[in-house]
Amino acid sequence: MRAGDVRTLARAISTVENRAPGWSELLKALFPHSGKARVLGLTGPPGAGKSTLVDQLARFYRRGNDENNRTVGIIAVDPTSPYTGGAILGDRIRMQEHFSDPGIYIRSMATRGSLGGLARTTGDVATVLDASGRDLIMIETVGVGQDEVDIVRLADVTILILVPGMGDDVQTIKAGIMEIADIFVINKSDRDGADNVEREIHTLQSLAVRHDGWTPPIVKTVASEGTGVKELAEAIANYESYLQKNNLALTKSAENWQERLVEMLRDTMLEKARTQVGDGNLARLAVEVAEHKLDPYTVVEEIAAKVGKS
Amino acid sequence: MRAGDVRTLARAISTVENRAPGWSELLKALFPHSGKARVLGLTGPPGAGKSTLVDQLARFYRRGNDENNRTVGIIAVDPTSPYTGGAILGDRIRMQEHFSDPGIYIRSMATRGSLGGLARTTGDVATVLDASGRDLIMIETVGVGQDEVDIVRLADVTILILVPGMGDDVQTIKAGIMEIADIFVINKSDRDGADNVEREIHTLQSLAVRHDGWTPPIVKTVASEGTGVKELAEAIANYESYLQKNNLALTKSAENWQERLVEMLRDTMLEKARTQVGDGNLARLAVEVAEHKLDPYTVVEEIAAKVGKS
Numbered sequence: 001m002r003a004g005d006v007r008t009l010a011r012a013i014s015t016v017e018n019r020a021p022g023w024s025e026l027l028k029a030l031f032p033h034s035g036k037a038r039v040l041g042l043t044g045p046p047g048a049g050k051s052t053l054v055d056q057l058a059r060f061y062r063r064g065n066d067e068n069n070r071t072v073g074i075i076a077v078d079p080t081s082p083y084t085g086g087a088i089l090g091d092r093i094r095m096q097e098h099f100s101d102p103g104i105y106i107r108s109m110a111t112r113g114s115l116g117g118l119a120r121t122t123g124d125v126a127t128v129l130d131a132s133g134r135d136l137i138m139i140e141t142v143g144v145g146q147d148e149v150d151i152v153r154l155a156d157v158t159i160l161i162l163v164p165g166m167g168d169d170v171q172t173i174k175a176g177i178m179e180i181a182d183i184f185v186i187n188k189s190d191r192d193g194a195d196n197v198e199r200e201i202h203t204l205q206s207l208a209v210r211h212d213g214w215t216p217p218i219v220k221t222v223a224s225e226g227t228g229v230k231e232l233a234e235a236i237a238n239y240e241s242y243l244q245k246n247n248l249a250l251t252k253s254a255e256n257w258q259e260r261l262v263e264m265l266r267d268t269m270l271e272k273a274r275t276q277v278g279d280g281n282l283a284r285l286a287v288e289v290a291e292h293k294l295d296p297y298t299v300v301e302e303i304a305a306k307v308g309k310s
Numbered sequence: 311m312r313a314g315d316v317r318t319l320a321r322a323i324s325t326v327e328n329r330a331p332g333w334s335e336l337l338k339a340l341f342p343h344s345g346k347a348r349v350l351g352l353t354g355p356p357g358a359g360k361s362t363l364v365d366q367l368a369r370f371y372r373r374g375n376d377e378n379n380r381t382v383g384i385i386a387v388d389p390t391s392p393y394t395g396g397a398i399l400g401d402r403i404r405m406q407e408h409f410s411d412p413g414i415y416i417r418s419m420a421t422r423g424s425l426g427g428l429a430r431t432t433g434d435v436a437t438v439l440d441a442s443g444r445d446l447i448m449i450e451t452v453g454v455g456q457d458e459v460d461i462v463r464l465a466d467v468t469i470l471i472l473v474p475g476m477g478d479d480v481q482t483i484k485a486g487i488m489e490i491a492d493i494f495v496i497n498k499s500d501r502d503g504a505d506n507v508e509r510e511i512h513t514l515q516s517l518a519v520r521h522d523g524w525t526p527p528i529v530k531t532v533a534s535e536g537t538g539v540k541e542l543a544e545a546i547a548n549y550e551s552y553l554q555k556n557n558l559a560l561t562k563s564a565e566n567w568q569e570r571l572v573e574m575l576r577d578t579m580l581e582k583a584r585t586q587v588g589d590g591n592l593a594r595l596a597v598e599v600a601e602h603k604l605d606p607y608t609v610v611e612e613i614a615a616k617v618g619k620s
């Protein structure tokens with residue numbers, strides 16, 4: 001895989017994504033080879049044009065505009081489909097388009113039910129891509145909820161994509177994800193209302209001061225025409241320099257890893273507890289709670305108390 | 311609180327929401343008094359007009375249209391604001407509007423960071439409202455991601471609110487949440503495209519068969535004018551009868567409780583592990599992982615192995 005074989009890469013990602021036998025050993029073996037890639041996280045509400053922008057950015061880097069001629073890995077996360085669990089049609093078309101350039105690798109991921117820890121799996125897949133030698137990893141996800149916050153938190157650079165005229169809830173959306181955006185993009189900026197969105201971002205920025213002293217720039221794009229893509233690449237490079245110059249890269253990475261360790265601990269500990277109680281017993285207890293014969297708080301305490309004891 | 315005192319109710323909810331001292335004992339004491347309320351879950355993408363619809367539905371029930379004159383509790387969950395953590399302005403205005411009717415109680419909730427377990431806290435708040443004697447609890451939330459799926463899963467009746475012309479991502483949104491909607495609402499149905507949305511729902515329904523045999527009806531509303539609210543209330547009543555007639559209420563509740571027990575176990579086990587390792591140690595380990603001196607998979611295994619041992 002580290003020699004560049006794409007099929008082996010795809011198989012390694014599937015192993016990790018599906019938690020197939022050996023996934024944990026694979027990650028332990030790959031981790032020491034990771035840590036070299038730059039990770040970009042891109043999110044925004046449905047219809048903001050994220051996929052188009054990610055495609056344009058990947059093409060830009062690959063078309064000789066990047067002095068290091070970096071290879072690109074794209075992880076397209078779709079947290080809105082918790083049950084269907086498959087890649088959406090659009091992604092398959094995208095993959096075909098890039099098929100001619102082995103320097104771009106695209107992988108779609110969907111949520112695996114409520115116990116998924118989608119952010120965790122996404123992080124693990126990014127580790128695999130990183131270890132495989134991809135220089136630049138883009139994680140794109142649809143939405144502005146907690147899932148997306150958790151996912152973009154994996155990134156070195158977080159980009160929030162907004163569009164003019166997002167309706168009544170634009171205020172809510174921006175307030176939520178405001179603190180984690182390192183760069184704002186106003187896509188479809190040829191539409192009416194682009195200046196309004198820009199003004200609102202400025203207003204929100206004046207209210208919140210980042211502890212790293214960075215003021216997130218606002219880049220206007222029309223992704224479908226490629227407008228503003230160069231400027232976005234520059235904004236990304238500027239932020240990377242800023243992190244480097246102020247020795248913030250390690251601090252940011254350590255903060256992210258602390259969150260990720262907690263998430264991993266959460267999943268691992270739950271597995272221990274489930275093994276302890278057994279799924280059949282849990283189903284029986286659930287019926288008794290539904291009938292109000294048992295209270296759930298005591299049930300959980302009693303299970304937890306037994307873990308690791310015997 | 312069970313005598314109807316609203317201030318005590320508010321205090322009890324805050325205790326549970328903030329995990330203030332005694333929250334667990336409070337829930338254990340209240341749980342036996344819960345289980346009588348009917349819980350409605352309403353979700354949909356930003357801008358679908360959920361709050362307006364919930365308000366109209368609450369008014370409808372309170373204006374003598376409900377033969378049992380049921381009292382209403384509304385929990386407005388805002389998962390889009392993980393960092394601001396406060397109630398949004400709109401909710402405060404809504405609370406004032408209903409101030410004259412003590413039969414309606416509104417409470418806003420926001421996400422508490424990535425470790426929140428927002429669905430869990432929402433479930434606990436619903437238990438408090440239920441135990442306080444509210445007959446009908448409406449949980450409304452903005453969005454169609456995993457958070458929202460987890461939250462509406464708490465409900466006896468799940469209502470998905472769509473609008474005409476939601477843009478390119480409408481297909482994705484509907485595919486994701488399709489399986490959990492017991493009733494579809496097309497709000498703002500006087501707009502162009504309402505028939506399109508209806509057709510798309512029908513198409514998706516023809517692809518997925520529910521294991522309980524229920525075919526979710528589609529109700530068209532214009533919430534701002536009160537149109538279709540009566541029909542929605544009827545659809546809710548129909549589904550309730552269907553559950554009753556086929557003895558599905560307990561099955562559904564037991565399934566929900568199984569998910570909730572797992573979530574609770576997850577949180578409780580994580581707490582045990584965090585206590586075991588200590589937050590200071592965890593921060594130090596995170597730095598070593600960020601520096602790639604340690605691999606995170608081994609770190610987590612080692613912590614987990616120690617829990618409950620000593």
